Amino acid sequence: MLHIVPALDAGLCRIRLPGGVLTAEQAHALAAAASRHASGIIEATNRANLQLRGVTAGHESALIEALLAAGLGPQAGAGSADARDNVRNVMQSPLAGRDEGTLIDTRPLTADLLTHLQSVPMFAALSPKFCILFDGGEALAATDHPHDIWLSALPADALGPRFALGLAGCPGIEGMLISVRPDQVIATVDALLHAFLRLAGPDQQRMRQLLTTHSAADILQQAQTQLGCEGKPDLSAWPRQPACGALQVGIHAQAQASGLYYVGARLPLGRMTAAQLHALADLSHGVVHFTPWQGVLLPDLSPLAAEIMATELRQLGLLTDWQSPLTRLIACAGSAGCVKSQADVKTDAVALAGLLTVPRTVHLSGCPRSCAAAHTAPWTLLAVSPGHYDLYQRSAEGRFGTRLAQQLNVEQAAGVLNRQPASPD
Ligand code: SF4
Structure with missing residues (x-):
């Protein structure tokens, strides 16, 4: 349902x-x-x-x-339709199988995993937000969105195509736990989900919460009682880069051999x-x-x-056009659609777009829940009262980064943003 x-x-x-x-x-x-x-x-x-x-x-x-x-x-199946809908959280690149950088075509795996998730009644206990990422190595991929389980294609070596697998975060060498062959993926994810459900307490809905009480190694060990995963390979040749924003819009070539464009x-x-x-x-x-x-x-x-x-x-x-200010602005529903919002962020975003002389990737959020962006944007305007925002720049500090200014109205925020040095965002 x-x-x-x-x-x-x-x-x-x-x-x-x-x-x-x-x-x-x-x-x-x-x-x-x-x-x-x-x-x-x-x-x-x-x-x-x-x-x-x-x-x-x-x-x-x-x-x-x-x-x-x-x-x-x-899909039709056993158990509650609500539960089958809730578990359908598998993300892949919108250019999966077509992108020049594709190492593994994730489309069949995504379809198979979605079918599997809906077929196991026990997975009804997972949070509707519990999400799994398949990254096939594409240049156009949301690898900066944190996921509960992520699988990211590794360059093929003598062992053949494999995915790096990690928990609670984004693809990266630091968080990688094991590597798995494509034919092991469904069984591995299934084992990890069962391990998660066995270990998680009532307040632990997401993998990052389980990791506060259990190490990744514990979770993996629980899962490995059901299957044999390969160990951690040499990752020196795996520089997974964040996606370039300009690839999201405009005309770009797909995989070279295809001669096609998106x-x-x-x-x-x-x-x-x-x-x-x-x-x-x-x-x-x-x-x-x-x-x-x-x-x-x-x-x-x-x-x-x-x-x-x-x-x-x-x-x-x-x-x-990536150079058009409005293209790069993200805003949640704001006070017109959400009781939690401190400001009418959609209207303010349109006004901000008209004032920016330098295009910037800016996220306007009505409250700290950050519904419109799972990742940390290069710039965040967090509403604090109607028409007023605190400005953050992405950094290692906190959810939104470093707070640069407080209580700015839209004109003031545009002024501060226009004065910032050029950045590749
Ligand atoms: S970020 Fe906050 S204000 Fe915006 S839609 Fe989500 S809950 Fe509402």
């Missing part, structure tokens, strides 16, 4: 997209349902999922029925209308890929088709 949760602007319906993929047919069905049963506003999330805002009171069942009829719910675009502040989604479905060649950067990606285009697609996306109101 799909959930509708209360929000300040009426019900909010979250829709998980396997691998971030929405077919054109599903996009039309979802857009029609958003218009008929909700406000018509559709948001993209930082897990490459979607949510419908403003569900009309009394229309909840009809909305869910329409979405399930379009195949936008969990066009990426961000939704302005993560939102689109039902009419825009209908138009996107018409523009796509059958499939729209949603990204963890609250945007879309249209792949497999010739150079000419990519140019035409980029123009059409811009005409639709989507953002394809």
Whole structure:
């Protein structure tokens, strides 16, 4: 079943997209349902999922029925449909299998793992936020989003293709525990999830919480009683780099041998209308890929088709220019949609975009929960009262970094940001 949760602007319906993929047919069905049963506003999330805002009171069942009829719910199976929906949290690159940097095509593994997660009734006990990352080595990958379990492709060596595996964080040499072959992945994740559920106390919903009372080695040992994993290989040839933001938008080449291109675009502040989604479905060649950067990606285009697609996306109101200030701004629902918000961050973000003379990657958050960004952005404006923000710069300090200034209004925040030295963000 799909959930509708209360929000300040009426019900909010979250829709998980396997691998971030929405077919054109599903996009039309979802857009029609958003218009008929909700406000018509559709948001993209930082897990490459979607949510419908403003569900009309009394229309909840009809909305869910329409979405399930379009195949936008969990697979049929044993146990509760709610639980099967909750466990569908597996992320992969929106360019999985197509990116020049791909070491392992994660698409079949993502599909197999999603099926497995929904087939084990015991996994119903996992938090709906418990999330697993498959990183195939792509240049375009959200490797800065922390996950409960991550698997990241290693360069092939004499042992053949393998994934590094780590717990509670982002792919990196420091956090790597073991390496596993692709054919071991499902059994390994299954064993780790069983180990997590055996060891976790009632207040430990996420892997990072379990790691406060059990070492990674303990958890791994519990899992390894069920399978034999390979040890830690020589990682000197594994410089996993963070994704370059400019690859998220505009026209870029896919894997060289393909001769094909993709066009990426961000939704302005993560939102689109039902009419825009209908138009996107018409523009796509059958499939729209949603990204963890609250945007879309249209792949497999010739150079000419990519140019035409980029123009059409811009005409639709989507953002394809990395140098445009609005493209780089992220903002949560703010006070228009969330009781916790100290400010109307979406309206303030639009105002900020008009004042920035240097494009900056800035996250405006209505409160410290940081719903719009799982990672730490280069710059964060944390709302403290209506129209006022504390400014943070990313660093090793704290959740948002180092606090540079307090109680700034939007004009003052733009002024401080405009005076900062150029940075690659
Ligand atoms: S970050 Fe805070 S204010 Fe913004 S949507 Fe989340 S809970 Fe609400």
